[in-house]
Amino acid sequence: MSASEPVLSVRNLTVEIGTRRGTARVVNDISYDVHRGETVAIVGESGSGKTVSALALMRLLPEPPARVGGRVLLDGVDLLRGSERELCRIRGHRIAMVFQDPMTSLNPVLTIGQQLVEPIRLHLPLTAGAARDRAVEMLHLVGIPAPRHRLDDYPHQFSGGMRQRVMIAMALACDPEVLIADEATTALDVTTQAQIVELVAGLQDRMGMAVVWITHDLGVVAGIADRVAVMYAGQVLEEAPVDALYEDPRHPYTTGLLASVPTPGIDRPHRLFAIPGLPPDPVALPPGCPFWDRCAVRGEPRAEFTPQPLRPVGSDHQVACSCAGPAARHG
Amino acid sequence: MTDDPEDRATPGAGAPIAEHRTRTRETIGILLTNRLSAFGLVVMGLLIFTAVFGSMVAPYDPTSVDIPARLSGPSLDHPFGTDNLGRDVFSRVLAGARVSFQVGIVAVGISLTMGVVTGLVAGFYSGAADAVLMRAMDMLFAFPAILLAIAVLAVLGPGITNAMIAIGIVYIPIFARITRASTLVVKEELYVRAARSVGASDLRILRRHILPNILAPIIVQTSLSLAFAILAEAALSFLGLGVQRPTPAWGRMLAEGRDFVNQAPWMGIFPGIAVFVTVLAFNFVGDGLRDALDPKQKSVIESRGRAV
Numbered sequence: 001m002s003a004s005e006p007v008l009s010v011r012n013l014t015v016e017i018g019t020r021r022g023t024a025r026v027v028n029d030i031s032y033d034v035h036r037g038e039t040v041a042i043v044g045e046s047g048s049g050k051t052v053s054a055l056a057l058m059r060l061l062p063e064p065p066a067r068v069g070g071r072v073l074l075d076g077v078d079l080l081r082g083s084e085r086e087l088c089r090i091r092g093h094r095i096a097m098v099f100q101d102p103m104t105s106l107n108p109v110l111t112i113g114q115q116l117v118e119p120i121r122l123h124l125p126l127t128a129g130a131a132r133d134r135a136v137e138m139l140h141l142v143g144i145p146a147p148r149h150r151l152d153d154y155p156h157q158f159s160g161g162m163r164q165r166v167m168i169a170m171a172l173a174c175d176p177e178v179l180i181a182d183e184a185t186t187a188l189d190v191t192t193q194a195q196i197v198e199l200v201a202g203l204q205d206r207m208g209m210a211v212v213w214i215t216h217d218l219g220v221v222a223g224i225a226d227r228v229a230v231m232y233a234g235q236v237l238e239e240a241p242v243d244a245l246y247e248d249p250r251h252p253y254t255t256g257l258l259a260s261v262p263t264p265g266i267d268r269p270h271r272l273f274a275i276p277g278l279p280p281d282p283v284a285l286p287p288g289c290p291f292w293d294r295c296a297v298r299g300e301p302r303a304e305f306t307p308q309p310l311r312p313v314g315s316d317h318q319v320a321c322s323c324a325g326p327a328a329r330h331g
Numbered sequence: 332m333t334d335d336p337e338d339r340a341t342p343g344a345g346a347p348i349a350e351h352r353t354r355t356r357e358t359i360g361i362l363l364t365n366r367l368s369a370f371g372l373v374v375m376g377l378l379i380f381t382a383v384f385g386s387m388v389a390p391y392d393p394t395s396v397d398i399p400a401r402l403s404g405p406s407l408d409h410p411f412g413t414d415n416l417g418r419d420v421f422s423r424v425l426a427g428a429r430v431s432f433q434v435g436i437v438a439v440g441i442s443l444t445m446g447v448v449t450g451l452v453a454g455f456y457s458g459a460a461d462a463v464l465m466r467a468m469d470m471l472f473a474f475p476a477i478l479l480a481i482a483v484l485a486v487l488g489p490g491i492t493n494a495m496i497a498i499g500i501v502y503i504p505i506f507a508r509i510t511r512a513s514t515l516v517v518k519e520e521l522y523v524r525a526a527r528s529v530g531a532s533d534l535r536i537l538r539r540h541i542l543p544n545i546l547a548p549i550i551v552q553t554s555l556s557l558a559f560a561i562l563a564e565a566a567l568s569f570l571g572l573g574v575q576r577p578t579p580a581w582g583r584m585l586a587e588g589r590d591f592v593n594q595a596p597w598m599g600i601f602p603g604i605a606v607f608v609t610v611l612a613f614n615f616v617g618d619g620l621r622d623a624l625d626p627k628q629k630s631v632i633e634s635r636g637r638a639v
Contacts, residue, residue: 060527084533092529099528104521109543118539119529170529 005076006033007210008057008095008178013070013274015049015056015234027053028234029070031310034178039204039211041221041242043257044231047279053231054180055106058097059087074178077296078174079312090308093123096171100183102163106155112139113151116170123174138169142199161192172203178205180212185220197224218261222246227316230254233280240317250319252297289321346377361623368619370479374612382432385425385492393418393426394577402595406499412597414587420597421580430580431609432565434495434573435557441499443553443558446506451537454514466513472504476559477566484572494573498563502556509552529637547624558613565606581606 015027027049028242034040042050055061057072059079072079079087096119099105107115116135120126126134128142132151139147142165155163164184169289181200185193201224204211214236215221221228228245230238230253238251251256277294280286289295310318362368381388397417412419453464455497466523471479482498517523518541526540567573568582576583588599 055524058528060524087560088530088532090530091527092531097525097528099521099525101521105525107522107526107540107544110539118531122530122535167525170525173529 007036007075008034008212009073010053010057011071011073012055013053013072013308014068015051015052015061015230016067016069019283022283025284025285026234027056028285030229030231030234030236030299031070032229032236032239034210034212036177036210037204037208038226039201039213039224040212041215041225041228042231043215043218043221043228045216045257045279047282048231049234049282050216050231051182053234054097054182054212054214058091058095058180060097086246089123091121092171092176093174094176095178096174096176096181098164098167098171101187102160102167103187105271106168108155111152111154112158112166116151116166116173117171119170119231134173138173139153139166141172141203142166142169143195144169150159154210161188162196164188164192164196168200172207172209175207176209178210178212180214182214183216184213186215186217186296190292193220200224218257225274228270230257233285235284235290235320237291237321238317239310240314240319240320244314248314250313250317251291251321252295256294256296291321341424346413349389356608358620358623360604362616362619365619365622366625367615371612371615371619372433374608374618378428378609378612379432381428383429385428388573389419389422391419391422393422393579395419398605402591402598404595405597411601412595414584414595414598415591418579420584420601423584424601426579426582426583427581427605428609430491430574430578431561431564431606434491434498437495437558438498438560439502441496442502442506442556443549445499446503447510447549449507450505450510450512451514453467454511455518455533455537457515461511464479464507467505468507471500473502474510476501476565480555480563480567481570481572484567489575491574491578492566496562496565502559506513506549506552507558510545513548514541517541517544548621551621551624554613554617554620558610558617561613562606562610570572 003059010033011031013024013027013030017024019027022173027244030049030053032040042053043049051062052066055282056066056068057079057083058069062088068080070080074090077090082090103175106112113132113135114306116138117128117131120131120134121128124131135151136147137152144150144165145302150158155166158166168184175228177331179200184200185196188196197220198314200211200213203209211224213221213225226240227241228240229236232253238245238249239256240248240250245254249258252277256273259273260275262272275294280293286292310320313319357563359372362372386393392548397420398407399417400413401415401417403409403417408423409419411424414420435550444500449464449468453461467558469554470606479501480494480497483500487493487496523536523540526536532542564573564580565582565585568580569586571583571586574580574583585604585606588595591598
């Protein structure tokens with residue numbers, strides 16, 4: 001952990017989305033910091049608000065119906081207060097994003113080259129020819145063979161893994177300070193996943209950017225993350241350095257998540273562990289702890305639970321649970 | 332004009348048109364395998380040739396009066412006969428092609444530009460912009476096309492330029508609706524969000540990412556609208572509101588021929604056939620294009636083409 005200022009600082013981010021049934025509180029007051037060169041993983045099950053929080057911090061959510069609150073500081077500049085014009089200059093230049101589905105995130109009517117040149121021409125003072133050279137260089141960097149020839153190909157001539165490489169090349173073309181990878185490997189097969197993870201880690205070493213890696217794959221997290229934030233029902237329940245989280249999970253939800261990861265090589269006589277129940281409805285979030293219904297160690301009735309803020313339980317380790325004292329773990 | 336234009340052309344909405352150049356060739360190939368659209372394409376080519384070079388091919392000056400030869404029937408000298416002032420009907424039909432195309436292209440150009448811009452803005456921004464623009468379009472659409480064109484001409488005064496403007500205005504809503512419907516679909520695509528995430532502005536996204544993806548239905552509608560516009564021009568000229576004498580126009584010729592329908596039916600028959608064939612050709616091409624540009628239909632048509 002560097003003592004320097006974080007490059008990206010998310011403070012009290014909230015997202016509410018107006019629906020026909022009422023207001024869905026999808027992201028509830030999350031805060032985290034990402035430092036230069038660091039990888040922060042945000043994990044959580046589907047619907048926990050991981051993707052929405054990432055889109056919200058880049059201001060990519062349509063508002064309305066979404067309402068975004070809080071602050072997102074990129075080098076001290078609040079992205080949530082910036083004008084659309086300012087954001088156009090920041091997005092793709094200083095903060096970039098890779099999406100979950102590489103099959104649909106490239107425009108089918110434009111060549112790879114045209115799309116790759118787009119952010120370069122938008123943000124860097126390069127001529128068309130120089131931008132093209134830069135595009136070739138980026139394709140080479142992400143490991144696409146014969147990049148100069150592939151530039152005039154269309155997305156459908158690329159495989160899923162190759163397209164995700166192109167997306168990464170696009171995201172990194174202007175050397176951003178922060179890269180948000182939203183389930184960037186989820187749609188890919190396992191071998192390709194490993195390649196993409198390795199690719200991003202390698203590029204991160206070279207370019208020194210900060211990475212926010214959003215995933216539900218705890219295996220990926222263990223491999224690349226420096227720190228992990230566990231999200232549930234739009235809240236961060238636990239945040240810790242990756243080793244601390246795996247060795248000493250404090251929140252019952254984290255414990256449950258880790259217990260439901262299959263371990264290769266160990267004979268399992270029983271079924272894989274699953275946390276019982278379902279996440280709460282974001283339109284009707286219960287007061288207090290959102291995990292109470294499914295919690296294995298809940299002590300007191302819900303009524304006595306006040307909303308739990310994150311509180312430190314170790315060096316750089318925070319948890320939002322009243323039972324998560326050192327004694328209460330592994331409930 | 333009877334069926335809902337939105338239904339007519341939306342099947343191709345959002346269809347990825349990958350690889351422009353080869354795709355264009357491919358599309359023309361598919362058009363030629365369908366006999367009707369191949370016919371339409373050939374006729375269209377002939378008409379365009381006529382519109383451009385008609386005056387060179389024409390045996391007579393379309394406006395030169397030859398009273399002694401008036402109302403003579405089709406012969407070797409005058410293949411389509413002569414009219415009540417002895418003008419050569421064949422030369423006038425050829426010259427009329429130019430006027431029809433001129434009006435058709437300019438009018439459709441107006442409705443295409445205005446309609447596509449309106450539709451893009453309405454579909455992309457939704458909300459208030461959408462409501463205001465589309466209600467305005469609904470108001471335009473509520474009038475019968477010809478009636479609206481006549482109303483516009485009543486305000487602007489008759490004449491070929493005003494006829495172009497009037498017809499152009501009448502067909503704006505069709506383009507606006509098709510464009511809006513397709514925009515609504517395409518703007519939700521992930522690649523639009525991805526473009527935004529690399530810093531593309533709204534204008535850039537509309538122009539570079541949305542417009543090329545919704546071209547298919549717009550191209551189809553352009554072809555069909557050309558037919559409507561040519562028909563509308565003929566109707567307006569027939570009523571004396573469009574092209575003014577002495578410029579030959581099919582609609583005017585029909586109107587003049589009406590008085591001599593018993594003595595010289597060829598005065599009306601030939602321009603009538605010209606309008607009919609032109610409109611038919613554009614409709615065939617439009618239908619063929621719709622099939623060719625719709626990826627779901629394509630394999631069916633290709634196999635049908637092989638079977639023929």
